[in-house]
Structures are given as C-alpha cells and as structure tokens.
Amino acid sequence: MTRWLALHGLALTRSVQRLAHTPLGTVLSVLVVAIALVLPALGYVLADSVARLAQGLSGRPEISLFMAVGADKAQVAAVEKALRAEDAVAGLRFVAREDALKQLASGAGLGELAQTLGENPLPDAFIVTPRSDAPAEFERLSSAFRNLPGVAHVQLDTAWVQRLAAVVSLVHTAVGALAGLLGAALVIVTFNTIRLQILTQRHEIGVSLLLGATQQWVRRPFLWFGALQGALGGLTAWGLLLGILALMRGPATQLAESYGIPLELSGPDLLGVLALIGFAALLGWLGAALSVRRHLHAAGERGDG
C-alpha cells in the first residue's frame, strides 16, 4: 500500500511538473475545459433557480369552481356534496361571494372600486385540492366539475406554474444534453493533449520501457495529468460561473421584480462545486486513459520506440 501510494505520489509530482513546464499551454487547455464546463453549469444553475421559484409559487395545485351568479343555496349545497363525495378530492374550501368581495376590497388600490359597485358581481366559489398532481387527473376532475349543475366556470389555478415546470424540465433535459456534448468535448480535448504529450515524450517513453518500466509506470503520470487538468478546469469553471452570476444577478433580479417574482440567482453549494470539479477530473482521466491506450503502443510500448 505504501509503495502504491509512493508510486502515485511520484506520478502526481511528474504530472504537476509537466503542467508547470508549459504554463501557457496549461492555461489554454484549462480554459478550454473550463469554458466547456461553465456553459452547462450556468444552464443548470439558471434552470435550478427558476425551478425553485416555480416550486415556491405553486404550493399545491388547485382547481377553482365558480358558481353561476344566480345560483341558489340548494345548488351550492348540491355541488359541495358532490365534491365531498369525490375520492380524488383531498381538500375543499368554500369562498362565499360576500367574502370574495371583501377580499377584493382589501386588495391594494381596489377598495374604492369595490365601493362603487352597485351590487356584488362575484359568484360563490369552491377551491378544490386534488389528491394527485398528475395533469391527466386534473383534466378529468375539471371536466367532471364543469358538468355539475350551477357551475359556471372551472379554472386550473396552477396551469401556468405547471407550464413553467414543464419548461424547466425541458431546460433541464437540454442542459443535460449540452453537458453530455461538452463533456465529450472535454474528453476529446484531454485525449488530444495527451496524444501530443506522448508524441513529444516518445523518446523518454521508449527509453523507460527499454530499462524496465512497466506499462502502468508509464501511463500513470498521463492519467494524473488528465485528471489534474480536468480538476483545474472544473475549479476555473466554478470561478467563471460565480463571475457570470455576479454580473447577471442585478439585471435578473430587476427583471423578476418587475413581474413581482422573488428570483434569487445563486451559485452551486459546496457539494455542487465538489461534484463539478470531480466530474471534470473524471472526464480528464477518461480522456487521458483513452489516449494512452490508443497511442502508447505506437510510441514504443515494446521499448524500442
């Protein structure tokens, strides 16, 4: 175990030396990796913020049933009885037309408007909370409620939130696909970097193998190099992400506030940062492993390169 750690320590040292040996090339490669990572990371953060916003706004989805303005108490009671008998209904709240008018009057700037009304134009209403959030179940219940006698209008109060959630889900999928593509790009970048390294170190590899280096001994520094380059790219991507979010925060908050929406843009938490760096390191290692596997033989795997 100690020997294994010592060998990895030696390989890590050699990788750091290689990174430091070509600072410009290292910076450029790390930036390419960082840019490849920051796009999906930014997309994920934005989609996540909107998703949290949608969650906060929606609460439980509800259906509002508005009775006809002229509906009598018997009709209201019949509808209430029918709703309570429905197994799919988890909660039911009745809003009498008088209470609705009071609520309207207490609304900002609407008090005077309510006072000018000659008679209450608002209907009695039921707010129904279904047991299931499934859109199909919402549609079924809405259709059923529309046919109840005395019901004038049925409204899915959370339809727009559901649409927003669908959009967020779509964005998440798109971000996932983008992350996959750019992750592949990261693997390719590392693959090519390692290929060039193997070519430039062909003589050293050949001599080492001639003198009794194992294949693992030759491969190990390249694998560490790929992982280190990926990790540095991940770290840089995090920094870029924080910078971009700092630039976006002001205008985004302003835009959201103009719609009365409390939007908060925040970067990934510690676990997210570690996942970003770890994921980048893993992809770097993968690119290096594929490149070493492909090119080392040509560079003198037999020791005579």
Place this chain on the structure above:
Amino acid sequence: MIQFDKVSKRYPGGYEALVNVTLRIERGELVVLRGHSGAGKSTLLKLLPVLERPTSGRVLISDQDVSRLPQSAIPYLRRSLGLVTQDSRLLYDRNVYDNVILPLILADMPARDAKARVRAALERVGLAEHERSMPISLSGGEQQRVAIARAIVNRPSILIADEPTANLDAAYAQDIANLFRDYNEAGVTMIIATHDERLFADRAPRRIELSKGRLVTE
C-alpha cells in the same frame, strides 16, 4: 545460461532475419557477434530483452523461456539485463545523474542506496565529476559511457551491447571496449555485436558470425 534453440525470426513482409539459430552462451563468457549489416545480429540481441519475439524456437535465460513471457513480466526481465545500444539513448533534458538513476527508480530502490549505486557506476566509467552535466555537453564517447553506467547500475549478470562503438572514433571506441572487458573480468556475461572485433582482440573472446540470419562460424 543463455540458449537460442532453433530460433527463427520472420518480420511482417516476409524478411527472414534469423533462420534456425541454435546457440549456447555460458555464464561469464565474452561473446562478439560478427556479421555484415542485415546479418541478424541486432535481431538476435533484441530477442533477449523481448524487444522482439521469435517466429519459432525458444530463447532461454537461466532455463526460462523468455520468448513466451507474458507482457506484464517483461519489464522485470529487462531490469535484470544491461542494454547498450549504438546511439546512447540518453534523456537529453536530464543531467547525467538523473539518466543513470532511472533504472534504479524503475526498480523502486531506496533513494540512499540508489545514490550510492549511481556514484559507483559513474566512478567506474570515469564520469564522477560530470554527474550534474547535461549529456549534450559531453563528447560522444562520454555519452556512451553514461549509457554504460546506466546499463550496469542495476548490476546485471548479462550485458548486451549492439554496436556500442559504431559512432565513436578509434580512441573512444577502445576506451569503451576496455570498460566492457573490465566488466567481463568481474564475471558479467557480455554479448557484443560489433563490426570491429579487433577492439576485443586482447581478451580472445568467443566469436560468433551470422550471415543472412544463419549461424556460419563459431
């Protein structure tokens, strides 16, 4: 100790480098391999560290058939051999000390022991004062001596040299030949492919001649 048993080697394309070579070399022998270019000398030497594998036949070192060694075992075999090639194959971005210590790092030798070994090897080839020099600052003969120090630092029992003096002038070549002679006198088995066997005339080495891949005289 070393045995080539009906060894043939055919390269892709059909070129026959060795044809049915049978040969035995005893421990501590000094063997000079002769032959024109393309006679098969280099191929024969490459079979020992498994840089090539024979198409047929067996290559035995201490009764072990190295031609059938799995890939993973080859590095350990190579560490037990000393290899010197026509071009010194030094790492020119590392100094003399770092070049010579490389086989010991590969063999995972403790740093203190390795340091002592490197110093002893450099002392032996007369380059103790050049351990911090870069190879490019040394003459061709000195570079070849660094390569020899690197080959012997692991204290191999077999030293294989393929045209080690080909690129050197007469004085440097004799210097290298004298070094090989000294190692052989210390008990190291030596197999040297060379065009210039006069370099070893005073040691009366065993001479083996190859022609078109066949053993012709011994």
